[in-house]
Each structure stands twice: as C-alpha cells, then as structure tokens.
Amino acid sequence: MSHAQLRAAGLSPEAIKRRVWSRRLHALHRRVYAVGHEALGREGRRWAAVLALGDACLSHGSAAAAWGIGAAPAVIHVTVRGRTGLRSRDGIRVHRPRVLPDDEVTTLRGLPITTPARTLLDLAATARSATIAVAVDRAEQLRLIDFAALHVLLERYPRRAGTPSLRAVLASYSGPADVRSHLERLVHDLCEQQQLPAPHVNVVIEGGVRDFAWPRQRLVVEADSYAWHRSPAALNADRERDVALTLGGWRVLRFTSAQLTRRRAWVARSLTAALEVA
Numbered sequence: 001m002s003h004a005q006l007r008a009a010g011l012s013p014e015a016i017k018r019r020v021w022s023r024r025l026h027a028l029h030r031r032v033y034a035v036g037h038e039a040l041g042r043e044g045r046r047w048a049a050v051l052a053l054g055d056a057c058l059s060h061g062s063a064a065a066a067w068g069i070g071a072a073p074a075v076i077h078v079t080v081r082g083r084t085g086l087r088s089r090d091g092i093r094v095h096r097p098r099v100l101p102d103d104e105v106t107t108l109r110g111l112p113i114t115t116p117a118r119t120l121l122d123l124a125a126t127a128r129s130a131t132i133a134v135a136v137d138r139a140e141q142l143r144l145i146d147f148a149a150l151h152v153l154l155e156r157y158p159r160r161a162g163t164p165s166l167r168a169v170l171a172s173y174s175g176p177a178d179v180r181s182h183l184e185r186l187v188h189d190l191c192e193q194q195q196l197p198a199p200h201v202n203v204v205i206e207g208g209v210r211d212f213a214w215p216r217q218r219l220v221v222e223a224d225s226y227a228w229h230r231s232p233a234a235l236n237a238d239r240e241r242d243v244a245l246t247l248g249g250w251r252v253l254r255f256t257s258a259q260l261t262r263r264r265a266w267v268a269r270s271l272t273a274a275l276e277v278a
Contacts, residue, residue, distance in 0.1 A: 043109075049062075049078050050111060057111075073093075079094075079122075133172070136166075186264060199214050213250075218250050222255075
C-alpha cells in the first residue's frame, strides 16, 4: 500500500511509523509498504512499483508479461505520466514519454497498465522481430487486440522507434493487397486444369455479396485479408454471414492470403474436394 492509501484508511503519519517499527508494515519503496510480510508475488511487486511512482502505469516488457504475451523482464518497467522528477531505482525501470493519451492506458485487475496495443508498440522499440511476432500472435490468440485499431495507433506515431518494426510484423498478417485477385487466378487456373465448373463471381447470396459461388454444389468461397478480418467488428460480421449461408444450405470455405500464396497446392486440393462433393 502507498503512504497516501494508508492515510486515506485513517492512519496518521505516527501510526504508520509505529507499524514500520513493529514490522507490521514493510517498506518496499519510498512511501510504499507491504502489509504483514515482505514476501510479494509477481503481481504484488508490480503494484508496488506503480504505487512508488505516483501517476504511473505498468508498461513495456512488464505489461507484456502481465497481459500474457511476453516473458517478464528482470526489472519492472513503469511509465510515468507528467513531468515528475522520479527516476529509475533498484528493480524499477522508469519511462517518461512526452505524451501518453488516456486511450492508451487501462487497468488489469485494478492495476494501471498500458493497453495491449500500446504495450506492443513500446515493446517493438527494443525487442527483436521474432519476439514482437510472438507477442502479436499471442495477443491475437487471446483476443486482446483489434488489428484495425492497432494500425490507427501506428498512424498516430509514424516516427516512434517501435513503429517500423511493428509495421513489418503486421505486414505478415495483412499479406498482399490483392488477396482476392490471388484467389481469382487460382480458381480460374484450377477450374481450367481440372475441368471443374467455373464459379459465379461477386454474386448476391443470402443478402450479401460473395466472392465466388458454385450454386449447384451449394459452395461459397471467400478470400480474407487477415489483418482487417480479425478486428472484432469485421470478425463478427464474417461469422454472421457464415451463419446465414449455413442456414441457407450453403458450405463456406475461407482462404487467407498466406494460404493462397504459400499453400496453393493445399488450397487447390481443398477446392477440388469440395466441388466433387455435390
């Protein structure tokens, strides 16, 4: 607990001192105390570090570890807001950005912490590309990030140290811009080589425009540009369209740009098998 929290709980400065002398309170940092014992878990140490620095939040590698998207660093990283004179100290690494907007800070079990998106941006400033890629992948698996919002954050900081590295990692999620044309060329070549029926293109089915459809086989094939389809709103819309198609008796296959460019043989086999099941 901080000195301010103890005072708010009704303890006078003298009462706080007596508790320190009697070892009912244990000083962890200046004006920050552990109650009852000094043995703190990882989360307790994070709380102590943030409380020691006033208007501050957990950030960088420590925030990544708290969100479950990275390994915990040896020291606790804390970002301080405002022009405080507080500096790094034993076990705490202080960061002091020129600005940290409110929408880049949140709480995790009550602890002030940078948002997952801001955490990734901070991490990208010093981490290796492989580490950033793992963190982004884990954040996506845990549904912590909205890729569209992450791109907006990068636009906010075009010259920030971590922006180029994070952009490079995100490029592997978005893939080529002409993802639909990749699928169109593959479908055209496949149908010609395997003598399969040609699809209907950009056809309206169950209230929506579908990329490719084979009405007799009741098959719809869609091309996904991964980064934008993984935002919550777009993902929900995709799933609602899939439900509508399924209820209408259609089968749906979705392929990403990575699959279309790196696993063309697998995509071809999947399409052939789906078309042969009439």
